[in-house]
Amino acid sequence: MTRRLLMGSEAICEGAIAAGVRFYAGYPITPATEVAEFMSARMPQVGGSYVQMEDEMGSFAAAMGASCAGVKAMTASSGPGLALMQEEIGHAIAGEIPVVLVNVGRHGPGIGNATGSAQMEVMQAKYGPNGDCPMIALSPSTIEEAFWLTVKCVNLAERYRTPTILLTEGLLALQRSVVDLPDYGKVETWERPRPEGAPSEYANPYMATSLTAVPPMGDFGTGYRSIFRTGGIQPQHGAKMTRFEAQHFSTTRLNQKVEAHRDELALTEALQTEDADVLYVAFGTQFHPARAAMQMARAKGIKAGVLRLITIWPFPDKAIRQAAQHAKLAVVPEMNLGQLRGLVTQALAGSGIRIDGVNHVNSLTITPQEILAKTEDMLR
Amino acid sequence: MSETRFKALKDLPAQHLLLPGTPMCPGCGGLEVVKQVYDVLGENTVFVNAAGCLTLLATYPFTPFRGSWIYTAMASAPAGAQGIRDALDILIAKGRLPPAQNLDVVVLSGDGAAYGMGLGPTSAAIDRGLDFYYLCYDNEGYGNTGQQTSAATPAGARTATDHGPVGFAGEKKDLFSIWVAHHPPYVATITSADPVDLARKVETARGHAGPKLFIALAQCPTGWHYDPKDTVQMGRLAVATGIWPLKAYAGGRVTHTRRPKPKGERPPVEEYLRAQGRFDHLFSPTRNEEALARIQARVDAYWDAAE
Numbered sequence: 313m314t315r316r317l318l319m320g321s322e323a324i325c326e327g328a329i330a331a332g333v334r335f336y337a338g339y340p341i342t343p344a345t346e347v348a349e350f351m352s353a354r355m356p357q358v359g360g361s362y363v364q365m366e367d368e369m370g371s372f373a374a375a376m377g378a379s380c381a382g383v384k385a386m387t388a389s390s391g392p393g394l395a396l397m398q399e400e401i402g403h404a405i406a407g408e409i410p411v412v413l414v415n416v417g418r419h420g421p422g423i424g425n426a427t428g429s430a431q432m433e434v435m436q437a438k439y440g441p442n443g444d445c446p447m448i449a450l451s452p453s454t455i456e457e458a459f460w461l462t463v464k465c466v467n468l469a470e471r472y473r474t475p476t477i478l479l480t481e482g483l484l485a486l487q488r489s490v491v492d493l494p495d496y497g498k499v500e501t502w503e504r505p506r507p508e509g510a511p512s513e514y515a516n517p518y519m520a521t522s523l524t525a526v527p528p529m530g531d532f533g534t535g536y537r538s539i540f541r542t543g544g545i546q547p548q549h550g551a552k553m554t555r556f557e558a559q560h561f562s563t564t565r566l567n568q569k570v571e572a573h574r575d576e577l578a579l580t581e582a583l584q585t586e587d588a589d590v591l592y593v594a595f596g597t598q599f600h601p602a603r604a605a606m607q608m609a610r611a612k613g614i615k616a617g618v619l620r621l622i623t624i625w626p627f628p629d630k631a632i633r634q635a636a637q638h639a640k641l642a643v644v645p646e647m648n649l650g651q652l653r654g655l656v657t658q659a660l661a662g663s664g665i666r667i668d669g670v671n672h673v674n675s676l677t678i679t680p681q682e683i684l685a686k687t688e689d690m691l692r
Numbered sequence: 693m694s695e696t697r698f699k700a701l702k703d704l705p706a707q708h709l710l711l712p713g714t715p716m717c718p719g720c721g722g723l724e725v726v727k728q729v730y731d732v733l734g735e736n737t738v739f740v741n742a743a744g745c746l747t748l749l750a751t752y753p754f755t756p757f758r759g760s761w762i763y764t765a766m767a768s769a770p771a772g773a774q775g776i777r778d779a780l781d782i783l784i785a786k787g788r789l790p791p792a793q794n795l796d797v798v799v800l801s802g803d804g805a806a807y808g809m810g811l812g813p814t815s816a817a818i819d820r821g822l823d824f825y826y827l828c829y830d831n832e833g834y835g836n837t838g839q840q841t842s843a844a845t846p847a848g849a850r851t852a853t854d855h856g857p858v859g860f861a862g863e864k865k866d867l868f869s870i871w872v873a874h875h876p877p878y879v880a881t882i883t884s885a886d887p888v889d890l891a892r893k894v895e896t897a898r899g900h901a902g903p904k905l906f907i908a909l910a911q912c913p914t915g916w917h918y919d920p921k922d923t924v925q926m927g928r929l930a931v932a933t934g935i936w937p938l939k940a941y942a943g944g945r946v947t948h949t950r951r952p953k954p955k956g957e958r959p960p961v962e963e964y965l966r967a968q969g970r971f972d973h974l975f976s977p978t979r980n981e982e983a984l985a986r987i988q989a990r991v992d993a994y995w996d997a998a999e
Contacts, residue, residue, distance in 0.1 A: 338853060340804075340837035345852075348840065352853035364841045364853055367767065367809035392743070392765065423747065423763065 314493045320455045320485040321346035324414055324478065325354055327462030328386050330496040333412065334360035335378035335385040337371040339393065342426040343482035344416035347388035368393040372400035375411045380540055382531030384466055388414035390482070392423060394433060394440070401475055402441030405566065407540040408517065408529065410469035410476075410504055412462070417481040417596075417647075419675050428675025429483035431596055434651035437477050438625045444563060446570035448577060449477040449625040453599040455489040461622070467502040468577070472570055473526050479624055481647070483597045483677065504529055511535035523565045524572040570626060578628035581620040584610070585635040588617030590687055591642040591665075593632060593656050595621040598645050598678055605645075605683035614687065621652075629659035636665055641690045645670040645678045666690060696895040698732075698888055705731040711756040715748045719920025721911030721927065722746060722829030724884035726800065729827060729906070732894040735759060738776055738795045742769035742810055744802030745836040746829065759795070767809040769799045770817035773824045796825060803830040803844035806907070807865050818874040818903045825897065826905040828867070831912035839915030839970075846935075847990075848983050849970045851915075857973060858983060867907055872941045876903040880940040880949075883909040885927025889938055889949050900942070909936045917969025929964040934991045937998070948998060955995065961988045 318326065324347055328336075336355050338348030348362075355362040361378075365371040368389050375385035389397060394415050404411050415437065419428035433440075438447040448468050452458040458480060465476040505528040507514045514536045517529035530536020553561060570577070583603060585591060590609060594602035599620045609616035619635040621628055636642060642665050644653040653669040660667060668690060670682050697703060710727040722745055730737060735758050741747055743766035750761045764772035776797050783789035801810055806828035814826060833839040833851050840853040843865045850859040871879045877900035882890040890908075897904035911927050913920040930936035934952040941947075952958040962984055965971040974980045 338840070340834045340840045340853075342837055345837040345840065349838070349852050352840075353855055356856075362853070366843065370809075396765070423743065 313495065316491055316493055317488055318455060318491045319346060319488050320458050320480065321416070322350050323455045323459040323491055324388075324462045324480070324485070325350040326493060327459040328412065328466060329354060329358055329360075330459070330494070330499040331384065331463040331466035332501050333384045333386045333466055334358065335375065335383045336360065336362050337365050337374035337378075337385070337387045338362060339365050339368050339371045339387075339389065341368070341390050341393040343418055343429070343486055344388045344390040344393070344414065346485065347414055347416065351386075368396040369400055372397045372404070372411065372413070376400065376404050376407070376409050379409050379411050380532055380538065382534070384410070384412075384470070386412040386414065386466070388416060390416045391418045391420050391426070394436065398440040402443060402445065404475045405441060405445045406443070408473040408527075408566070409540060410473055412465045412469050412476055412478065414462070414478045414480065416485045417479070419673065425675055427482070429481045429597070429647065430673065430675065431481055431598065431647040432651070433479060434624060434646075434648065434655070437479055444567055446474055446567045447477065447625040448472065448474065448570060448623075449479045450579070450622060451479040451596045451624050452484065453596055453620060455484065455487065456491045458484060459491060459493065463499055463501075467500070470502045470504040471526065472573075473504055473529060474570060479596070481596050506530065507536045511537070518562070520565055523561070523568045525565065526569050574626040575630065577623055577626050578631060579622035580628050580631040580635075581622060582631070582635050583618040583620070585617035585619055587615050588635070588638060589640050590614055590616040590691075591636050591639040592616060592618045592683065593621065593642060593644045593652065594618065594646065595624060595652065598647060601678045601680045601683060602645055604680035605687070608680055608684050609687055614691070616687065627655055627659070629655075632656055632659040633663070636660055636663065639665050641666040641668070641687070643668055643670060643683055643686050643690070645683050647672045647675075647678065649673060696892045698891040698895060701888060704887055704891055707731075709735055709758055711758070714756050715751060716745065717912075717914045717920070719911070719913040719923040720745070721884055721909065721923050722802070722831060724923070725827070725829055725882065725890070725908040725910060728884055728887050728890050729798075729894050732891050733796050733798065733825070733898075736793065736795050738762070738797055740764060740769045740772040740776065740797065740799045742766050742799065742801040742805035743836075744800070744804060744829075745831070746800050746802070747836065766805050767813050769801055769805065769810060770813045770822065770824070770826065773797045773799050774817060774820065774822050777823055797823075798825040798827060801826065801828050802835065803828060803832060804834045804842045806830070807843035807867050811870070814871075814905075815874060818871070818876045818905075821902050823901050824903060826903065828905075828907045829910035830907055831910040831915055832864070833912075833915050835912050835915045839912070847987055848965070848974055850973055851970070858980070859971070859973060868939070868941070871905050872946065875944070876905060877901065878904040878940070878942050880905075881907045881909070881936065881938055883927040883931060883936060883938065885911075885924050886931060886938060886950065893940055893949070896940070896942070915970070917972075918967055922967065926964070926967060929959070929967060933959050933961045933964045934995050935961050935964055937994065952995065955992050961991050
C-alpha cells in the first residue's frame, strides 16, 4: 500500500493502470484535460501508449481500435466532447467492444460554464447514442473511490464486452485528497472472454448461445479472425433464424447481457435507511451534503436516511424501493434540473411517496441546509 | 500589394474597434491579431467562433466586440459562417438589408480547430466558394486547456502532453499549403508584430470574393513560457529567423511579403527558440545539437527553395 496525495483525475488514471489499461487516446477539454495530461506522462512509464487525437470522435475510435487489438483502452471527455462521442459509443456498444470512458461533468448545455462542475449527463450516459443501448455507468463520491470504480469500469467493460462510463464531475476530478493505493499486482482484474478453441473453429465475435451470453472475441493478429460489425449482426447460436429474427435476437441480447446482471451491477450504499421516514437519494459529490443533511435531520428528530447510488446505469431501482420501504417522502439533491429525480420517481411509482429535489445548476455544491429546509418544507 | 492604403505604420487605423478589457492572458498574440484585423475590416463584421482561447472574448454579457458573435461546435465554424453569409445575401436580395449594412463574416479559430478537427469543414467551405474570412490564431497548441500538443505544435516544443526529452517529436503541419491546394482566392500568413504587412493583406483580401484565409502567429506567453512584454519581440524574431514566413497566395502564385536576410546573415533559429521556455530542454542541461541543427536545416531549406 502506498499513501499519496492525488488529484481526482490522477486517481482515475492510477485505477485504470492498476486494472490493466495500456492505451489512452486524449483530447483536451475542461475539466477532463488533466486525465489526458496524467496519462500522457504515465502510459509510457508502464509500457503503454498515449496518443493525442484530433477530436473526441477520434479519441473514442482510437480506443476502440486498441481494444479490438487486445489492449485495454480508455479515453475521457466532458460536455460537448461527450456529445461528439455519442456515435462512436453506439458503434462500440453494437460491436461489443470494451472501452472505458471517463466523463468529467461540467455545466451545460453547449459550452455552458466550462469550469463549472455539474451532474448533467445522468440521462445522456444511457440515452446518448442512437438505438436501444445497454450502459454501465458508475459514479464515485470520493477520490479514493474514483480509483476503485475506474478499476471496476475497466473490469466490467471487459466482462460484458461493452463500453462503460465513469460518470464523475469537475468538482471531484480537480480536487486533491490523500489516497491509499493498493499494490497494483494484487488488484483483481478481469479479462474479456477470448476464444479457446482452434482459430478454424472460431467464426465471429458474435457467436452467442443465449440471450444473455457474452461471446468470446479474438484479438486482431492472433489468428482468430474477428470482424467487428455494428449492424446486420448474424448470431450463430445453433438455431436457424430469419434475418428479422436474427436482428431481434442480436439487439435484445446486447441489452440482456447487461440487464440480466442488473442486481449485481446496481451498487448502492444505504445509510440509516432501515427506519427512514425521509429518504435522500444522491450520487457523486452530492452524496456528501445529503449525508450531512441526514445527520442534521436526525439531530432534530427527523428519521432521515441516505441511499447513495454508486451505479447510475443499470439504474438501481430495486435498491431505491428497498431503501424507501418506510419513507413518506424522498428528496433528491443533484447538480442538474432533476434528471435523477425523474428516475427515482419512476422507481417509486405507485408508492405514494412524495418526491422533490434540490437542484443546483450554478456550479455551487448543494448545502445540507438546503436539503434540510426542503425536508422540513415537505413535512409541514 | 502597393495598391492598399497601408504603406507605413502611420497609415494604420488610429481608432481601435476592439474594446479594452478582456479575460485573455497578458501579452496574448492572438488577441492582438484580432484587434488589428478587426480595425481593417471595420465595424460591419460578424464573428463565428470555434472553441478556443478566443471563446473567452464572449463570456456573456461581457464582450469587447461591437457587433455580433456566434459559437458553433469546434469543427463547424465555417459551416456556421455559411448560414450567416447565405442569410445575409437573401436579406440583401429581398431588399430587407441595405447593402451598406452588409456584414463581413469572419471565422475565428485556434490552431486546435484549424489544423485539426476543423480542417474538413474548412475544406468544404472553400469547395463551396463561401465568401468569408477565416482567421486562424496559431499558438501552436491547445492553449485554452493548458497547451497540449496540437497539429500545429512545432518540432521540439514541450507541451502539457509531450514531456519527453525531445518535446514534440513530429513536425508542424503546413496548413498554408493545404489551403492553397484548394485554390481559394486568397491565403496569407500574418503576425501582429508586423501590423503593416497584416493590414495590407487584410485589405488586399477584401478585393476578393470567396474564401479568404489567414494563419496568424499567435505568440503565447502562457503556453510558450516567456515574459508577456516580449510578445512583439517574439513575433519579430519568428520573422527575422525565417521560422515564420510571411507570405500570400493569390492568382495561383505564392509571394513572400517579407524576406529574412540571406542564410548566414539572418539570426539563427535558436535565438527564437532560446527565448521560450517550451524549448528549454533543447539547451539545458546539454545542448541538443542534433535537434537544433534539424530545425535550422528545415528553415534554411524552406528559404533555399523560396529564393
